[in-house]
Amino acid sequence: MEYINNELCLGPLKKSLSVLTTDYMRPTYVYDLDFIAQRYKAMSGALKNTRLFYAVKANPNAQVLQKLKSLGAGADVVSLGEIKRALESGFQPQDIVYSGVGKTKHEITEALKLGILQINVESLPELERIGAIAKSLNKKAAVAFRLNPDVSIQTHPYIATGLKDNKFGMELSSLPKLMACLDKFSDSLELVGVSLHLGSQMLEFSGYEEALKKLKAVFIDLQKKAPGLRKFDFGGGLGIFYDRTDLELEESLLQDYAKITLNVLGDLDCDLQSEPGRWLVGHCGVLIAQVQYIKTTSEKTFVVLDSGMNHLIRPSLYEAQHRIMTLKKQNESHTVDIVGPICESSDVFLKSVSLGQVREDDFVAILDGGAYGYSMASVYNLHELPNEICI
Numbered sequence: 053m054e055y056i057n058n059e060l061c062l063g064p065l066k067k068s069l070s071v072l073t074t075d076y077m078r079p080t081y082v083y084d085l086d087f088i089a090q091r092y093k094a095m096s097g098a099l100k101n102t103r104l105f106y107a108v109k110a111n112p113n114a115q116v117l118q119k120l121k122s123l124g125a126g127a128d129v130v131s132l133g134e135i136k137r138a139l140e141s142g143f144q145p146q147d148i149v150y151s152g153v154g155k156t157k158h159e160i161t162e163a164l165k166l167g168i169l170q171i172n173v174e175s176l177p178e179l180e181r182i183g184a185i186a187k188s189l190n191k192k193a194a195v196a197f198r199l200n201p202d203v204s205i206q207t208h209p210y211i212a213t214g215l216k217d218n219k220f221g222m223e224l225s226s227l228p229k230l231m232a233c234l235d236k237f238s239d240s241l242e243l244v245g246v247s248l249h250l251g252s253q254m255l256e257f258s259g260y261e262e263a264l265k266k267l268k269a270v271f272i273d274l275q276k277k278a279p280g281l282r283k284f285d286f287g288g289g290l291g292i293f294y295d296r297t298d299l300e301l302e303e304s305l306l307q308d309y310a311k312i313t314l315n316v317l318g319d320l321d322c323d324l325q326s327e328p329g330r331w332l333v334g335h336c337g338v339l340i341a342q343v344q345y346i347k348t349t350s351e352k353t354f355v356v357l358d359s360g361m362n363h364l365i366r367p368s369l370y371e372a373q374h375r376i377m378t379l380k381k382q383n384e385s386h387t388v389d390i391v392g393p394i395c396e397s398s399d400v401f402l403k404s405v406s407l408g409q410v411r412e413d414d415f416v417a418i419l420d421g422g423a424y425g426y427s428m429a430s431v432y433n434l435h436e437l438p439n440e441i442c443i
């Protein structure tokens with residue numbers, strides 16, 4: 053993000069944001085589709101021979117999905133709602149991988165009727181359920197075991213998923229029971245893959261490498277027992293910087309991540325799949341909000357916006373810090389707390405930060421809101437959901 057002629061601009065093509073405020077009605081997420089394309093190409097170039105299934109949960113905006121589909125992505129979904137959105141946006145059932153710990157009978161039935169490419173299974177009862185439903189439909193379900201390698205990574209505990217006490221994935225010790233279940237449903241289940249996802253916002257890869265090595269050995273062993281096993285899905289999770297804009301450093305982290313992945317998995321006799329979300333879209337969106345009040349107390353100055361944790365919950369949920377900039381460059385700045393309108397003390401974007409001098413009705417951009425922004429927005433306090441614009 054940088055100012056050109058005093059106007060804040062988004063993305064490598066430096067698109068000015070203030071033009072979008074002419075008809076401003078309510079807080080608005082703006083996504084730069086060219087920027088998303090650039091990120092997708094960088095990632096698919098680095099992860100050679102890997103099919104990327106975009107994690108729809110990061111940003112399910114239909115135009116974003118259409119863009120990624122047009123670039124060759126598949127979709128990684130976690131609900132029937134996301135399946136429907138992906139189909140409406142042009143993905144075919146065979147482009148879709150279905151993950152998630154709580155798939156209902158109805159969701160599994162619909163996924164099987166549609167002919168979804170692969171279901172990533174998270175528990176033995178889920179495998180039993182898929183087997184029984186597929187049998188009743190006279191179908192053979194293509195399943196992948198999501199395995200939990202019990203490895204930790206450095207990230208916020210709320211978004212770590214690869215440890216034994218997380219609800220995600222299946223313990224390696226449960227494999228005999230899973231294989232027995234496959235035998236029981238040999239007409240209706242086929243094991244086609246193994247998947248893992250250790251967590252999100254990974255910026256260091258030692259735990260990831262350890263997990264890959266662990267599951268590689270398991271994969272080789274399972275291939276002897278399951279002739280249809282041909283996919284290794286190494287999940288998503290590559291992180292981005294929220295405290296600075298350094299796309300070059302991020303690309304070099306991407307190269308490290310790809311190198312580690314391909315060094316460990318490259319010689320397997322299988323197809324590689326990945327499920328990236330944040331890295332593809334995180335930087336490519338901002339949330340534009342309007343200053344309502346400058347409130348000064350004896351302690352400090354609050355800048356009160358018309359958008360808060362209802363539209364971007366990451367700061368209150370994970371103590372994430374999204375930088376905030378004024379849309380028009382200001383020569384002077386002041387130290388303020390930037391807060392939302394919601395009736396919760398945790399509805400704070402940033403505390404004691406330097407912000408360009410703003411007045412009532414000025415606009416600001418909350419950066420890096422392209423991932424887990426709108427998709428986690430709520431109508432708490434019955435404020436409207438934010439608007440979305442693609443440029």
Ligand code: LLP
Binds near residue numbers: 251252287330370
């Ligand atoms: N695959 C699976 C099975 C996942 O659970 C996730 C994310 C992904 C792929 C994509 O991960 P990514 O590449 O985006 O890191 N709301 C949190 C992030 C939650 C991630 C949940 N799962 C946040 O705002 O930081």
